[in-house]
Amino acid sequence: MSLRGRHNSAGTLVEAASFLVVRLGVNYFALPATGVRGVLTQEETGHEEAVTAAGTVYQPVNLAERLSVVAKLSGSERRTVLYSTGQSQGAIAVEQVVGLIDIERKDCLPLPSQFQKDERDWFGGMLLHQDQLVLILNLSWVLGELSGVASVPVRLAEQLVEATPASVGGAC
Amino acid sequence: MLRAARGQQQALSAKRLWNVVVFSVGGVKLAARTEDVEGVSSWAATIPVPSRTPFVQAMLKRDNHVMPVYDLAARLNRVVQGEPLLCLVARHLDGPMAICIDAAMPSLQAVNPASIRPNSSGDIESLGVVTIGAQDVAIVALQRLGRLRQDAVSS
Numbered sequence: 124m125s126l127r128g129r130h131n132s133a134g135t136l137v138e139a140a141s142f143l144v145v146r147l148g149v150n151y152f153a154l155p156a157t158g159v160r161g162v163l164t165q166e167e168t169g170h171e172e173a174v175t176a177a178g179t180v181y182q183p184v185n186l187a188e189r190l191s192v193v194a195k196l197s198g199s200e201r202r203t204v205l206y207s208t209g210q211s212q213g214a215i216a217v218e219q220v221v222g223l224i225d226i227e228r229k230d231c232l233p234l235p236s237q238f239q240k241d242e243r244d245w246f247g248g249m250l251l252h253q254d255q256l257v258l259i260l261n262l263s264w265v266l267g268e269l270s271g272v273a274s275v276p277v278r279l280a281e282q283l284v285e286a287t288p289a290s291v292g293g294a295c
Numbered sequence: 296m297l298r299a300a301r302g303q304q305q306a307l308s309a310k311r312l313w314n315v316v317v318f319s320v321g322g323v324k325l326a327a328r329t330e331d332v333e334g335v336s337s338w339a340a341t342i343p344v345p346s347r348t349p350f351v352q353a354m355l356k357r358d359n360h361v362m363p364v365y366d367l368a369a370r371l372n373r374v375v376q377g378e379p380l381l382c383l384v385a386r387h388l389d390g391p392m393a394i395c396i397d398a399a400m401p402s403l404q405a406v407n408p409a410s411i412r413p414n415s416s417g418d419i420e421s422l423g424v425v426t427i428g429a430q431d432v433a434i435v436a437l438q439r440l441g442r443l444r445q446d447a448v449s450s
Contacts, residue, residue, distance in 0.1 A: 149343060190345040235354075236389035237363040237441065240347035249361070256342045256354055256361055 138228040145217040147194040151257040161205040181214035211266035318401035321373020331437040338380035355393040385437035
């Protein structure tokens with residue numbers, strides 16, 4: 124994700140993170156902005172399964188299906204986000220691109236520990252943006268890099284969280 | 296002197312009483328220790344969260360805070376009753392957790408721990424069963440709610 128310093132109103136340097144916020148159904152998701160390679164309209168993607176841009180092939184990723192989210196991907200606001208983690212690439216269809224946001228790292232919150240199953244692989248944390256709950260996607264999972272890798276047991280995850288500032292914010 | 300001793304004894308046994316909040320979910324009366332309850336307020340719309348954790352599929356936003364929602368009604372195969380529904384915030388070991396309960400206003404009761412019997416049904420994390428009025432009421436172990444289910448699912 125994009126982490127960079129910026130100054131707050133008091134002139135203190137704070138660490139900020141950039142995200143592209145998208146919507147699928149009733150859920151808002153944040154993608155770390157550094158991996159975004161492009162945002163295409165339906166006309167630009169055409170009817171091809173994979174999208175080729177700047178010599179890179181982006182295989183389609185059905186995020187709604189992977190998250191079991193009901194999404195209407197036939198609307199006029201549908202977009203395809205071309206994303207690369209460096210290791211993997213994918214073309215992620217979303218219902219709407221809300222926009223790019225910069226937030227302070229301390230405002231990224233860990234997923235509550237009561238969420239104990241696969242969703243701990245799916246989301247790196249969460250944040251509140253314009254009164255909306257936004258779930259921070261783990262793009263390694265989205266692009267299939269985590270397939271076959273067992274989830275970190277939640278108790279171990281808790282210990283890791285306790286050992287990092289993420290427990291009081293800063294999950295991104 | 297004898298009276299004073301009796302008074303002390305009464306005070307001691309009063310200290311030992313458990314204070315419980317009695318509430319209902321889908322018409323089922325339940326209780327919880329008051330120290331396990333952070334508060335009761337009106338229910339608000341929840342935000343669904345993609346999740347595979349049983350009964351933890353949403354979050355509730357209050358001001359600038361969000362907390363997970365535990366669907367106790369679904370766990371009990373019940374539907375919450377009445378309007379407006381209430382929100383019981385549990386002091387769970389993993390952090391505050393919201394539970395939607397019936398509109399019927401919860402009440403406070405003091406129960407003698409000696410009268411608490413083991414919960415033979417074992418369908419929910421509980422501290423035992425106590426008779427309140429003429430009804431057997433399970434005292435829900437809010438601090439570890441969901442953990443029995445998690446263990447059962449994962450084993």
